[in-house]
Amino acid sequence: MNSETHNPLALISQQTLAHYQANAESFKAGTASHDVSQNIAALLRHISGKAPFDILDFGCGPGRDLKQFLALGHRPVGLDGTARFVEMARADSGVEVWQQDFLALNLPAAHFDGIFANAVLFHIPSQELPRVLSQLHATLKPGGVLFSSNPRGDNVEGWNQGRYGAYYNLETWQSYLIAAGFTELEHYYRPTGLPREQQPWLASVWRAI
Secondary structure (H helix, E strand, O other): OOHHHHOHHHHHHHHHHHHHHHOHHHHHHHHOOOOOHHHHHHHHHHOOOOOOOEEEEEOOOOOHHHHHHHHOOOEEEEEEOOHHHHHHHHHHHOOOEEEOOOOOOOOOOOOEEEEEEEOOHHHOOOOOHHHHHHHHHHHEEEEEEEEEEEEOOOOEEEEEOOEEEEEOOHHHHHHHHHHOOEEEEEEEEEOOOOOHHHOOEEEEEEEEO
């Protein structure tokens, strides 16, 4: 028997990636029209220096947002663990896309001006989150900016419709980022204009210090 079958973390990655692999086409169709321009703008307005910027779209999925960053004149690179998403993103955007498991990252040091982690970091088990955040911090240039958006919750984690997720409240999420060497620039809830109980997404922007 493969030793990975005894590794809970390996199983989390394998099963979550298998879910996305099996549902790649429907996921692409279902998310193609999602408007995340508010999130893209939140990242870009906090990056210091002169554009164009080097952007890592962490968990780029089929590549929707890579095309947007490219259209805005920046230099995006995609990263995803799902093989079919990587194929889609490369074909649709024409930019470089890396296939990497989030729990086995190999990132260049001090390379990116910004990281766009939209609806992705919640898939990382809480016990591994500090390590992954440290790796993201290290791949940012000094003073670089991380954007994240996660479904908010009451600090519980587990399986949800074939995918693993960890659902944090604001205070817990802040504690993880601060411990990893980030300082908060702003946070907000989405979708905008709705009562808080109808805003399932917590978006936050952080500078690497």
